Amino acid sequence: MAETAIRFSGVNKWFGKLHVLREINLAIGAGEVVVVCGPSGSGKSTLIRTVNGLERVQGGDVVVLGESIARRGVNLPALRTRVGMVFQSFNLFPHMTALENIMLAPMKVKRVARPEAEKLARALLERVGLREKAANYPANLSGGQQQRVAIARALAMQPRIMLFDEPTSALDPEMINEVLDVMTSLAREGMTMMCVTHEMGFARRVAHRVVFMDEGQVVEEGTPDEFFRAPKSDRGKQFLSKILTH
Amino acid sequence: MNYAFKWSVLWSGQSGAWLLQGLITTLELSAVAWLIAVALGILSGALRTVPFRPLRWLATFYVEFFRNVPLLVWMFFWYFAVPPLLPRPAQDWVFNHGAEFWAGTAALGVYHGARMSEVIRSGIGAIPRTQFEASVAMGLTTFQAYRLVILPVALRLIVPPGTNESLNLLKNSSVALTISVAELTFQTRQIETYTAKAIEALTAGTLIYLVLCLSIATIMARVERAYAIPGLISRTQAG
Numbered sequence: 001m002a003e004t005a006i007r008f009s010g011v012n013k014w015f016g017k018l019h020v021l022r023e024i025n026l027a028i029g030a031g032e033v034v035v036v037c038g039p040s041g042s043g044k045s046t047l048i049r050t051v052n053g054l055e056r057v058q059g060g061d062v063v064v065l066g067e068s069i070a071r072r073g074v075n076l077p078a079l080r081t082r083v084g085m086v087f088q089s090f091n092l093f094p095h096m097t098a099l100e101n102i103m104l105a106p107m108k109v110k111r112v113a114r115p116e117a118e119k120l121a122r123a124l125l126e127r128v129g130l131r132e133k134a135a136n137y138p139a140n141l142s143g144g145q146q147q148r149v150a151i152a153r154a155l156a157m158q159p160r161i162m163l164f165d166e167p168t169s170a171l172d173p174e175m176i177n178e179v180l181d182v183m184t185s186l187a188r189e190g191m192t193m194m195c196v197t198h199e200m201g202f203a204r205r206v207a208h209r210v211v212f213m214d215e216g217q218v219v220e221e222g223t224p225d226e227f228f229r230a231p232k233s234d235r236g237k238q239f240l241s242k243i244l245t246h
Numbered sequence: 247m248n249y250a251f252k253w254s255v256l257w258s259g260q261s262g263a264w265l266l267q268g269l270i271t272t273l274e275l276s277a278v279a280w281l282i283a284v285a286l287g288i289l290s291g292a293l294r295t296v297p298f299r300p301l302r303w304l305a306t307f308y309v310e311f312f313r314n315v316p317l318l319v320w321m322f323f324w325y326f327a328v329p330p331l332l333p334r335p336a337q338d339w340v341f342n343h344g345a346e347f348w349a350g351t352a353a354l355g356v357y358h359g360a361r362m363s364e365v366i367r368s369g370i371g372a373i374p375r376t377q378f379e380a381s382v383a384m385g386l387t388t389f390q391a392y393r394l395v396i397l398p399v400a401l402r403l404i405v406p407p408g409t410n411e412s413l414n415l416l417k418n419s420s421v422a423l424t425i426s427v428a429e430l431t432f433q434t435r436q437i438e439t440y441t442a443k444a445i446e447a448l449t450a451g452t453l454i455y456l457v458l459c460l461s462i463a464t465i466m467a468r469v470e471r472a473y474a475i476p477g478l479i480s481r482t483q484a485g
């Protein structure tokens with residue numbers, strides 16, 4: 001990987017007394033797909049949320065596309081237009097249709113004219129397989145469909161990096177694959193992706209690297225093959241035995 | 247009982263004109279005060295939830311200060327205490343343009359603005375924090391996130407308590423009679439003074455307030471349905 005898209009260097013963060021991120025060092029290259037896994041409460045969400053400044057770091061820095069997010073006076077809205085985020089709980093805006101959800105940021109942030117924004121939004125809906133659902137409100141979409149719209153909405157800003165925080169954890173099992181398929185095709189197109197997920201099939205097929213976290217630390221990292229076949233750490237072994245027996 | 251009813255006092259002499267004048271003044275007073283209350287309520291209600299502490303404190307101070315002093319005191323304050331503080335030309339202007347009306351409007355507006363603020367804050371509180379995060383994560387500024395996402399949803403959620411608070415404002419506009427605003431209750435009292443027919447006069451006033459409140463409640467129920475968030479309304483109807 002030539003270019004670095006995200007570099008965490010010596011990142012620390014506390015919630016009160018709780019040391020949630022402990023000296024994280026990690027680099028994600030442009031075009032790389034990194035899966036972050038680990039037990040609940042290990043700091044995965046907090047880590048991924050530092051990338052777009054939803055959480056501020058208290059030590060160290062995260063450099064995203066060459067911009068330091070810890071720098072005073074950093075223009076977070078500008079940086080965020082280049083970093084899309086998909087949440088566990090979809091977070092579509094309930095008072096807007098699927099199409100309007102996707103059109104919002106291009107129109108309001110990039111000042112794209114309405115007809116162009118609509119064209120873009122329709123193309124994105126097509127891409128996530130929801131062309132017919134343009135006029136649906138979120139309440140009238142299934143969880144899997146909502147999450148696909150949420151991905152389309154993030155892509156509407158034409159981001160260089162996509163962040164996924166457990167995008168399939170809130171879904172019924174039969175809807176998980178439709179979301180993973182969209183993520184897979186995105187990865188194949190060369191998108192830089194940081195995904196918190198426990199979908200081991202996805203990690204094996206798509207990820208270039210797996211990062212295993214526990215208690216706020218990166219315990220180990222390696223190729224999916226290395227990690228799933230023979231984790232180096234005991235904590236990694238324990239974690240894998242737990243999720244595989246499920 | 248030897249009270250002789252004489253309902254004709256309501257449409258003989260000047261009574262009708264007075265009631266109409268009173269109704270118009272009540273509507274004007276309430277409408278302007280409502281606009282002030284809604285603007286202040288949205289502003290301070292939103293500020294109380296933003297991720298910036300000094301603004302939250304400022305909004306909290308406004309709400310607690312204005313909400314915890316009786317409306318009557320605010321009426322006197324704006325009528326007797328504020329004008330002398332104004333520069334001379336402004337004082338003259340105010341006294342030539344219905345000082346009572348503007349004092350009453352200001353008192354009613356800021357007092358109910360503080361109460362409206364609580365309603366709006368609770369509406370914002372009902373929206374998951376992640377909606378705000380999703381908004382800013384797309385590159386919207388905090389201001390845009392509130393204007394385009396948080397407030398449009400919150401305002402739809404608070405139509406019922408907001409209507410309630412609006413009706414309180416309308417009813418409380420009668421307190422303005424204490425600073426001689428010639429609104430509906432003031433005119434009712436005037437009819438009573440001139441005709442000595444208290445029951446008739448008060449009945450007329452009561453009925454007018456009742457009709458006003460019921461009409462507003464009906465209109466707002468329509469507004470609620472027209473702007474309902476798909477999925478949310480059906481859930482409340484089902485539940």
Ligand SMILES: Nc1ncnc2c1ncn2[C@@H]1O[C@H](COP(=O)(O)OP(=O)(O)O)[C@@H](O)[C@H]1O
Nearest residue numbers: 015018020038039040041042043044045046047
């Ligand atoms: N806003 C917050 N305030 C206080 N504690 C938090 C907050 N967010 C997360 N935590 C705590 O930080 C730890 C790490 O949380 P998180 O990053 O969400 O873990 P994960 O995503 O790996 O499950 C947990 O113990 C969690 O309870």
Ligand SMILES: [Mg+2]
Nearest residue numbers: 044045046166
């Ligand atoms: Mg998490």
